[in-house]
Each structure stands twice: as structure tokens, then as C-alpha cells.
Amino acid sequence: MKQIEEVISQRERQLADFVDNAAVGLHWVGADGKILWANQAELDLLGYTREEYIGHHIAEFHVDRDVIDDILQRLTAGETLLNCEARLRAKNGAIKQVLINSSVRFENDQFVHTRCFTVDITERKEVEERIVLLYQLTAALSEAMTPQQVADVIMEQGIDTLGASAGSIVVFDKEKANLEILVAVGYSQQITEVWQRFPVHSPIVLAESVRTEQAIWLRSFEELRARFPAMGPFYDDGEYNAWAAIPLIVDRRVLGALGLSFKTPQNFDDHDRRFMMALAQQCAQALERARLSDEARDLAVLEERQRLARDLHDSVSQTLFSINTLAQTLPRMWERDEARALTQVQHLITITQAAMAEMRTLLLELRPTRLVQASLSELFTQLAQSVHARSPITLSANVELEQTLPEDVHIVLYRIAQESINNMVKHGQATEGSITLKAENGHVILRIHDNGSGFDTSASSPGLGLGVMRERAAAIGATLKIISQPGTGTEVIVKWQLPI
Amino acid sequence: MGLTLDDMIRVVIADDNDAVRYGLSVVMELCEDMELMGEAANGKEAVALCEQLHPDLVLMDLLMPKMDGVTATQVIREHFPDIQVLVLTSGVEPEMIDAAIEAGAQGCLEKHVTLEELTDAIRAAVA
Numbered sequence: 218m219k220q221i222e223e224v225i226s227q228r229e230r231q232l233a234d235f236v237d238n239a240a241v242g243l244h245w246v247g248a249d250g251k252i253l254w255a256n257q258a259e260l261d262l263l264g265y266t267r268e269e270y271i272g273h274h275i276a277e278f279h280v281d282r283d284v285i286d287d288i289l290q291r292l293t294a295g296e297t298l299l300n301c302e303a304r305l306r307a308k309n310g311a312i313k314q315v316l317i318n319s320s321v322r323f324e325n326d327q328f329v330h331t332r333c334f335t336v337d338i339t340e341r342k343e344v345e346e347r348i349v350l351l352y353q354l355t356a357a358l359s360e361a362m363t364p365q366q367v368a369d370v371i372m373e374q375g376i377d378t379l380g381a382s383a384g385s386i387v388v389f390d391k392e393k394a395n396l397e398i399l400v401a402v403g404y405s406q407q408i409t410e411v412w413q414r415f416p417v418h419s420p421i422v423l424a425e426s427v428r429t430e431q432a433i434w435l436r437s438f439e440e441l442r443a444r445f446p447a448m449g450p451f452y453d454d455g456e457y458n459a460w461a462a463i464p465l466i467v468d469r470r471v472l473g474a475l476g477l478s479f480k481t482p483q484n485f486d487d488h489d490r491r492f493m494m495a496l497a498q499q500c501a502q503a504l505e506r507a508r509l510s511d512e513a514r515d516l517a518v519l520e521e522r523q524r525l526a527r528d529l530h531d532s533v534s535q536t537l538f539s540i541n542t543l544a545q546t547l548p549r550m551w552e553r554d555e556a557r558a559l560t561q562v563q564h565l566i567t568i569t570q571a572a573m574a575e576m577r578t579l580l581l582e583l584r585p586t587r588l589v590q591a592s593l594s595e596l597f598t599q600l601a602q603s604v605h606a607r608s609p610i611t612l613s614a615n616v617e618l619e620q621t622l623p624e625d626v627h628i629v630l631y632r633i634a635q636e637s638i639n640n641m642v643k644h645g646q647a648t649e650g651s652i653t654l655k656a657e658n659g660h661v662i663l664r665i666h667d668n669g670s671g672f673d674t675s676a677s678s679p680g681l682g683l684g685v686m687r688e689r690a691a692a693i694g695a696t697l698k699i700i701s702q703p704g705t706g707t708e709v710i711v712k713w714q715l716p717i
Numbered sequence: 718m719g720l721t722l723d724d725m726i727r728v729v730i731a732d733d734n735d736a737v738r739y740g741l742s743v744v745m746e747l748c749e750d751m752e753l754m755g756e757a758a759n760g761k762e763a764v765a766l767c768e769q770l771h772p773d774l775v776l777m778d779l780l781m782p783k784m785d786g787v788t789a790t791q792v793i794r795e796h797f798p799d800i801q802v803l804v805l806t807s808g809v810e811p812e813m814i815d816a817a818i819e820a821g822a823q824g825c826l827e828k829h830v831t832l833e834e835l836t837d838a839i840r841a842a843v844a
Contacts, residue, residue: 531780534807535734538828542740545832549747561743568736608735643733643782 242315242335248328250274250289262315262337264308280304280312292321292331305335314342340488347492350378351499358503362510364388367503368400371475375496376402379489381477383457386500387423388465388473390414396424396473404478408451420447426462426474432494434485435460459483463493465501472504528579536572536606540565571606574599578635588631589624592616596631597652600638608642610650610667617655626713629689630654630663633697636682637665637709646670647706656715663711671701725752726843729770731763731789732756732778732805737828741776741805748836760784764792767800773843774801777822779813787816794821801842805835 236243242259246252252271260270263278270278279285284303291298297320305313319333354374361367368386376384383403387396397414417424422445426433435441438458442449459479465472475497483489543565551558577599581588588596597614604612622630634652641647647669654663683699686709690697695713728751730741738756745753754770757763759781767775775793779786790802804817804825814825823842826835 530807534828535732535737538807539734539736539740541829542744542832546740546743546747550743553747564739571736606736607733 242337244275244333244335245330246275246289246333247330248293250276253330259335262307262313262335263305269308278305280306288317288319292319293328295321295323302338312339313337314339344488347378347488350374351492351495354496354499358499361503362507364399364504364507364511367500367507370503371496371500372400372402375475376477379477379493379496380479381461382480383478385409385412385423385476386465386473387412387427387476388504389417389427389471393417396427399473405456411451421445422448422460422462423474423476426464426476427471430464430466430471432461432463432490432497434483434490436485437482456480459485461485461493463497465497465504467501467505472501475500525579525582528582532575532603532607533572533579536568536575540569540572543568568606571603574603575606578603589627593618593622593627593630593654597634597654600635601652604638604642604650610642610647612638612641612650612652614652615654617653618661620656620661620715622661622713623693626661626693626695629693629695630661630711630713632689633686633709633711634663634665636686637707640682641665641667641669641707644669644672659715659717661713661715663709663713665709666706667708668706671703671705671707673703674699674701724750726750726774726839727752727754727770727772728839729754729763729766729772729775730756731758731760731766731775731781731786733758733781734778737778744832744835751836751839758782760786760789760792763789764796767793767797771797772800774803774823774839776805776839777802777817779804779806779810779817785813787813787820790817790822791820803838803842 237256238258239256240258242256242262244252244255244259251274255267255270260267263270275289276282276285281304288298288301288303299318301317301319303315303317305315307313314337316336316338317333318336319331321331322329354370357370357374358367361370371386372384375381381403383401385401385404386399388399389395390397395414395416398409398412401409401412412421412423415421415424417427422433422435422441425445433444435444436459438452438455441452441460457478457480459482461477461479461483463475465474475493477493543561547558547561547565550561581591581596594614594616597616601612601614604610638650638652641650647667650665650667650669652663652665654661656662687697690711693713695711698710698712699707700710701707728745730738730745730753732738732741735758738758742753742756745751754772755766757766761784763775763777764784766772775789777786777790781789786804786806790804793800793802802817802822804814804822805828806814806825807828818825824838826838830838
């Protein structure tokens, strides 16, 4: 008998040891919701003493009241809960993400207590959340076009997830000697004013991170004061107690740094560090993309200016030269042959008007809204007039169209007419030409015709821009046909169906 | 007038702009010591006219279709060294001006010259 008792007692001790010292949190909750018993792992998980935990209602330790109510209700109904997610509040205020597995021990249909296993998944959840955030960030950054937008996205999404209370992004200025704030969130006005712009050799954490191309982790105010004494006086009010600075690097070039400040001291464990580095990398790449797209825009503007300069050279400046020459020769011509002088005056008037038409055409390129406002009749007349400046072609423009065309159609028809006329003047050796635009059988038809040398439409014709014209026509759903043979002149026909 | 046909400066104009050619043709007409032999609208035509007419001088634009003024200058100076080339340009293309001088052009005039400067330069080029 005694032996049996001893065996039982030994088994009890073994079992008690097993549950008390298990690595998983275990507790019992009674029918009234109060905690009856908990093991050491559970107490360690939340940081309470036995007295602070046992005897209290379980709901006191849950962050979400509805979640624990639901758990208790289901357990009471006899359900076994598997991997039920919940959030518990630790003694130090930290929130623990846990998985709960629980069932109830009933005796004679009476609820005795729960058998509850609590697994801490806080870290796993954090990693999951951060991965989700990085995805969201990538999506948001792909729409950020300017460095400012990039910085705003990083700050908006990064600070919260990291539990930081302030953050900033600094980048090099144009001279590469100073760093300046692109964005700063959460700092006092004094701090942002002092650090608005600072030399890269400044003895402060962001500058050092840029200089050394290394991340810097300062886990407490003491660490900050020890490594960066100059910064101490700005932060001795206790507002911040941990700092992180990560360089922004793309293709081995440092663009600046990302800085974060925390209210409470931080450990900066491996997860934190890797997340912040990933954030900085995303930030650096997005900033670089924004910079490149800025450059592309500048380049496009520059190319546009060069094109205008070329056009001015090709057209107006040549015509002005001619006007100037004719005007200078006029007195002598008058003395010699009055009739010829009169013809010359007539010619002067024609090319002066043509020069003005050329000028108006060029100005349209500078003010695209004007291109849309002007009627095609005005525009084609202007094109026809401007031709007199550079070639002997007599070009007529005839527009019979009552409908107002959609903006894109209007522009495409103008461009095709413009390009066709350029070809006519440059390559066609024509003496006469016409532009006509009219509505016919539910279609708008543009015809540009000349009596020049023509070309073989089956052979490739580089330099005529026919490909571009076809693309323009296709863009508005129009057809473009070119009828030409060597020696027979050229006709370009654009046909666009009117909406019914 | 004491000028004989031999004293006349025989000129070909090469410019793709019709109005420019017209203006220059009037100048030639008014200058009693100059005679306009022909007009070319591109470098190729200029070379052909040189071969055909053997002028004393070509007034050469630089930016022209089919063959530009620099290439035309090179061909003309190589095949007809007696023919002088005077570049007349609106000065947008400094590299082309250098290249034309390199190719054997006598000089370069910008298109904002006065009538006197233009005719003096033509006379100096063939002197």
C-alpha cells in the first residue's frame, strides 16, 4: 500500500514539475472567468507575480474584450479551441501576440476549469506585419514620383510600424557638401530648424552614418551622449531615448540617411535592424528612381528647346535674312527698274507675312493649349501661308467642316498635315499643293496633295516620317493612305469615322 | 561699264530655302561685277552645277537635305580647286563651320551681314 502511495506521489511530483516548468505558458480558468492556476512560463511571458495574476479575471489581461468573451463563451459551450489568436497585455505595457489552445475539464457536466496553453508569437507576428508593410511600401513607392513623395511615404508607413516617435530623411544638396532635410516628422521646431541643413562632417549621427556608410544604433541616451556629445544638449529633455541612422545607398553611392528616434530605450535586435535596413534600401531606390525621372524630364525640356532652336533656324531666321537682303537692295533696284522694284516689294510683303505665319506656327509649339483652341481652318491657312517663306509652292487650304472634333483628333490631323507639308517642301519639288478637310459619308477626310516628284510607296522611305504619321493616325483610330509614284505627285489621305 | 565678261565674278548659290535664294539672286543682279550662274537647293545640286558651269565661287549654306554644305565643300574643293566656297550660315552649328573651313571653304559669313559685307567678302574670296 505504502509502495503504491509512494509511486503515486512520485508520479504527481513528476507531473507537477512537468506543468510548472514547461516552456509553454499554461493556466486554468474557472467557470467565473478567474484564473485558478498558472505555470511559471505563463507568468514570465507577461511579467506578473503569482499574486498579480492568479485570482484575477482573465479578461483583465486581454487587450481585446470581444476576443476573450468569445473564447470563454465557446469553451463554456464545450468547444475545443485550436490556435486562437489573441493579444495580451504584459505588466510593462507591452502587447504580446499569442496563440491559445484550450479545452474545458467538465465533471458531471459541470465546468471545472479550462486547460489553456498560451504560445507567444509576438516576434513572428511582427515579422509578418513588417513583410506586409514592405510590400505595401513597395506599392506606394512605385507611385511616388518626386523625392518629396518618396520621403513622405517612408515616414508615413515606417514610423508607426517601428514604434518610433519621430523620423527624418536627409539627402545631399547639389554641392554634395551638406545634408539637408527632405522630410522630418515628429521633431520639435527647434530641432528641425537647427538641423535643416548641416555639413556632412558635422559630429552628429546622421552625418556620421553618411560618412561611414554604416548604420548606427544608439540604444539609450547614454550611448548617444558618449558617441555624439554635441547632440546631448538637444536631447537631454528625455523626449527621445534611442536613435537609429541608416545610410541610403544605391549602386554604392550614398544619397543621404534615414534617421529614427524612439521615446523609450530600444534593444534594436536583429529583426529590428534588418527591417530598418530594408526600409532604407527601399527608400534609397525610390529616391534614385525619382531623381532619374526628374533628369529625364529636364532632358526632354532641353531637347524640346534644341528642336525649337533648330526650327527657328530652319524657318524664321532664313526668311528674315531674305527680307533683310531684299530690303537693302530695294533702293538700288528702284533707281534701276521701278517695275521690278514694285514686284520686289510685293514679294517682300508675301515673305514677311509668311515669316509671321512661321512664327505663329512655332509659337503654337510653345503653347499647346492654343493649338487646341484654334480652328483647323485657321491652322491650315497658317501652315499654307508659312510655306511661301521657304519654297515656291502655291499651297491652298480648304476646310469645310461644321463639326467640332475631339481634341486628340484635332491635334493628330494638324500634325499629319504639318508633316506632309514639311515633306512636300523638303523633298517633293512640287509647285502646287492643297490641304482639304471635309466631312463625307460619316467620315472626316483630310487630303494633302501636291504635284511634286512623288516616291515609291512600296520602298522604305527614311526621313519622311511616314511611320510616325501612321502611328498618329492609328492612335485616333483613323486610317492613313499614301498614294504616290515616282513622277506623279503625292497624296496623303486620312480618314476618321465620325461618332454616330 | 569697263567690265569684261572675264572680270565678272561667276556665282552659284546653294541654299535649301527658296526665299534665301531669291534674296541672294536679287543681290547678284544688282552687283555689276557679279553674275548668278545657277541656284542649288542642296549639296548634290551644288556639286553638279560646279561640274557643269565652273563658277568662280559658291555661296554655300550648311544645313541642307541630300548632301550638307560641309560635304559639298569637300567634294568641290577636291575636284575643282579653282572654285572658291564661301559659307553663308545662320551660325547655329559652330562645329559645322569649323568642318567647312577644314574642308577648304574660304571663309564664313553669318546671315545677319549687311549687303556691303556680303559683296566685299565675295570679292575678297576670289581676289
